Amino acid sequence: MKVQEMVTRLGLQAFSPGEMEREVTGGYASDLLSCVMARAKAGHVWVTLQSHPNVVAVASLLNLAAVIITEGVVPDEETVQRAQEHGISLLGSPQTTFTVAGRLSALGVSGAD
């Protein structure tokens, strides 16, 4: 599934579009950035409540396909700006991390395990 299809199917808001044609190869959910750095893989979508600018740095470092910030949290201006500069897909959902991860699983996106 491409990022664009994920955005459409989950009704996500795009704070920064990034590469919409990129393939999502898996997913990871955590609010601890150190765990994300250890477990998430290139091409994954990362689902989190964190909206700190470090989120963009981690997504860029790991070459993630997209980040979904949950529960309607609006990231800081700086976070959005950095995502746009780095071409990171920074997306938002009003739903909880649990629900978003469940819907992604139902769409065939599997975890890092």
Added chain:
Amino acid sequence: MWRYLLADLHLHTVLSACAEVEMIPPLIVRRARELGLELIAVTDHNAAHNVPAVIEAAAHSGLTVLPGMEVQSREEVHLICLFDTPDQVLAWQERVWAALPDRENDEEFFGAQFVVDAGGQYLRTEKRLLSVSAALSVEEVVAGVRALGGIVLAAHVDRPANSLLVNLGFVPPGLEIAGVEFSRRVNLAEAVRRFPQVAGYGLVVSGDAHRLEEMTAQTMLKVAAPTVAEVALALAGRDGRRVEIR
């Protein structure tokens, strides 16, 4: 003239729900003197009501007490905020409380939060839930504390929870913290290898004491005076000041 001060810059009083009832001003001061400490900071979770009582209890004891607070940021990162005067920390508390959810503490679950006098006598119970995140980012905490003349240390960065390094992965670039704190049982050589992100930051080892026996005297500051400006210089290793971990 230089002073060499043993310091423990992170401890809790009975105002912190998780602290034992023995964490009252006279016993904290007595334990500090037993350990040879000359500088401590009172750093309760998101509050500072017991700071004046500990300062009063330490009067004429040779022990300097820095008013402080352990703030939990929006990212659930614990940050040690240190000031020189109670007025500064109480001004900071107003800012933090405006950003805390207005909920009542659940004593059954978290424990009680007591305000006491210099003798350790009970004055009142703080009802507001303090064991929770303030809606302030780490950047907002650092900027707010510095604007009031204080300094910020990243708390217990070697621990698995509420650590700047665990929650945010690395020190955000440009974040003007004065230094980072390791917890009292740390093997410092191993910790520095495990956390290369803290290279270049001044280090302290603090007790994060929730009981008297957890206070620690592993950090020696070479400073001209027991003030936050001097602590900041020592952490930066500037102008002849320095920190030694024993």
